[in-house]
């Protein structure tokens with residue numbers, strides 16, 4: 001995960017960890033390298049610049065690393081703290097309270113929505129002792145219904161589907177009524193996605209949201225898509241004002257830009273990180289742990 005970013009960050013700190021005398025020029029050079037590393041990791045230039053300006057103020061201001069005995073370590077700490085803040089500070093939980101709690105899952109096709117829905121069901125079952133109902137609301141692809149059914153079987157969760165019904169709003173509403181009658185305390189609604197954002201899809205997801213009034217709306221995005229991930233996140237937020245973001249495929253060769261920019265750009269927290277195709281590869285997103293991972 002983030003191998004290239006990690007390497008570049010390490011090299012940026014190198015000249016602060018050396019034996020030679022530390023000068024403002026050395027510090028400025030390191031900060032420039034950090035900025036370059038962020039831009040290369042697909043972080044938008046404006047965010048990278050603001051980020052490094054803050055680091056510079058901290059490093060040469062009150063914390064003055066020039067006077068520090070261990071300037072390299074202090075600099076890493078400053079960057080770590082800022083990076084944690086950039087990614088949202090504290091970990092944020094999801095709201096699954098209700099009778100039942102309703103989680104709406106949205107995103108582009110292929111982003112990992114269905115896989116995440118299964119993972120979330122397993123997470124809620126195992127970690128919160130809940131009884132989830134998975135709902136197949138992709139009315140365009142019968143294969144998506146089959147995929148969710150297989151996932152549900154693997155984790156021993158129930159699935160709600162109406163293959164003949166082409167109205168996702170009514171499927172979701174019926175599923176919630178079914179959940180009430182069958183003591184499911186949480187409903188996870190997996191929706192259809194398109195390969196790109198279009199009006200039809202946006203109208204549909206908006207209608208589903210207003211038709212079921214979810215306790216939690218999550219936007220799923222493939223972290224490998226870099227700056228596009230951030231643009232898609234913005235577009236979906238305009239339409240459904242979601243509560244949080246799920247970053248998928250963090251196990252792949254992602255450069256890290258999405259993880260580092262989405263909270264800052266959209267203002268919504270990253271809530272989960274998905275790191276594999278297996279169902280047990282879902283983690284609550286902890287900004288501090290992620291910053292530690294990036295900075296080694």
Ligand code: GDP
Nearest residue numbers: 109110111112113114115248249274275276277
């Ligand atoms: P959907 O169209 O948004 O429902 O996407 P899917 O859940 O079908 O996922 C698309 C592909 O990405 C599938 O082959 C999944 O196995 C894969 N996938 C989903 N999440 C992850 C992840 O976190 N890591 C990796 N490596 N693959 C993933």
